[in-house]
Amino acid sequence: MLGSLSALQVRVLRALAGLNPRWTLTGGGALAGFYLAHRQTKDVDLFFHGISALERLPEDAAAALRAEGMSVDFLQRAPTFCRLRAGLDGEVVVVDLVAEAVPNVFPPEARSVEAVEILVDSRTEILVNKLRALYSRSEIRDLVDVKALVDAGENLDAALGLVSRKDGGFSPPDLAWVLRNMRVSALAKADGYDAVGLLAFREQLVERLLG
Numbered sequence: 001m002l003g004s005l006s007a008l009q010v011r012v013l014r015a016l017a018g019l020n021p022r023w024t025l026t027g028g029g030a031l032a033g034f035y036l037a038h039r040q041t042k043d044v045d046l047f048f049h050g051i052s053a054l055e056r057l058p059e060d061a062a063a064a065l066r067a068e069g070m071s072v073d074f075l076q077r078a079p080t081f082c083r084l085r086a087g088l089d090g091e092v093v094v095v096d097l098v099a100e101a102v103p104n105v106f107p108p109e110a111r112s113v114e115a116v117e118i119l120v121d122s123r124t125e126i127l128v129n130k131l132r133a134l135y136s137r138s139e140i141r142d143l144v145d146v147k148a149l150v151d152a153g154e155n156l157d158a159a160l161g162l163v164s165r166k167d168g169g170f171s172p173p174d175l176a177w178v179l180r181n182m183r184v185s186a187l188a189k190a191d192g193y194d195a196v197g198l199l200a201f202r203e204q205l206v207e208r209l210l211g
Contacts, residue, residue, distance in 0.1 A: 002033045002034075002113065003032050003033040003034060003035075003036075004033070004037040004038075004039065004040050004041075005029065005032055005033040005041075005044075006040075006091065006093070008086070008088055008091045008092075008093050009029065009033070009044055009093050010033075010114065011068060011070075011088075012044060012065065012086055012095060013044065013113050013118055014114050015065055015067070015068040016046065016064055016065070016095075017116040018064065018116075019057065019061060019064065021050070021051065022048075022119055023046040023047060023048050023097075023118075023119070024046070024047050024048075024049060024104070024108045024119040024120065025044065025045070025046060025118055025120045025121065026046075026047050026120075026121040026125070026126055026129060027045040027121075027126065027130075027145075028041035028045070028141060028145060029041050029043065029044040030045075030121050030126055031123075031126060031145055031148070034111055034120050035123050035126075035152075036148050036152060038144075038145075038148045039141070039145075039148075041141075042093070042094055043093065043094035043095065044093065044094075044095055044096070045098065046095065046096065046097050047098045048097070048098065048099050048100060049100050049101075049102075050100075051099045051100075051101070052099060053079045053080060053099050054079065054080065054081070054082055054097055054099045057082070057097055058074065058077065058082040058084065058097060061084060061095065061097060065084070065095075068088075069088060070087060070088045071087040071088070072084055072085070072086055073085045075094070079099070080100075081096070081098055082097040083095070083096050084096075104121070104125055105124070105125055105128055105162050105166070106121075106122045106124055107122075108120055108121050108122065108125070109121075109122055123154055124154060124155075124158075124159060124162075126145070126149065127146065127149045127150075127154050127159040128159050128162045128163055128166065130142050130145045130146050130149070131159060131160060131163050131170075132163055132166060132170065134146065134178065134179065135163075135167070135170055135174065135175045138178055138179075138181075138182050139187075140182075140184065140187035140190075140191055140193060143179075143182070143184065143202065144193055144198065146201075147197070147198065147201045150201075156205075156208065157208070160172060160208075160209070172209040173209065175209055176205075176210050179202055179205060179206050179209075182202070184202050185198075185199060
């Protein structure tokens with residue numbers, strides 16, 4: 001186990017550590033494994049920065065996973081995105097591969113996974129990305145992660161100021177509108193999160209976005 005990642009998720013990260021170019025672990029997997037361990041996640045998000053297309057990386061990833069004895073299915077495929085499902089002994093992990101042309105605001109951090117080194121986004125970088133995600137897809141896990149990062153001491157105002165460096169179309173009032181229309185209570189209850197706490201945080205966040 002690594003944080004709240006499963007043994008299979010750790011094995012997937014180790015198996016894919018040798019891909020070239022190197023990837024950076026971000027999102028819920030990075031938070032769960034290396035920073036907060038505040039929730040479990042079903043997938044791991046691997047971003048390849050500085051490239052505009054994945055090309056043969058999905059095939060390379062599938063070969064590396066199969067070499068570790070895992071079954072691999074392609075669930076979704078596009079030039080810049082590929083979703084794989086890796087399975088072993090009845091357990092599955094979803095692996096998202098993303099070609100990301102937008103550079104990081106902060107450099108990733110080198111971390112060890114069972115004697116191999118991987119790159120992991122910083123907490124501040126993840127907060128910036130999660131605010132972008134809230135703006136574009138309104139998933140409850142993103143609100144959970146933003147709350148956890150702010151509760152852990154990350155500077156929300158500073159992160160909001162950095163979002164536009166990655167997304168020129170971002171505006172705080174627009175995010176406030178998205179959050180106002182998010183069915184926080186129903187989504188939180190469906191996934192077993194604290195609906196009351198998330199509703200209160202949503203209101204605080206909207207106030208800051210409009211203030």
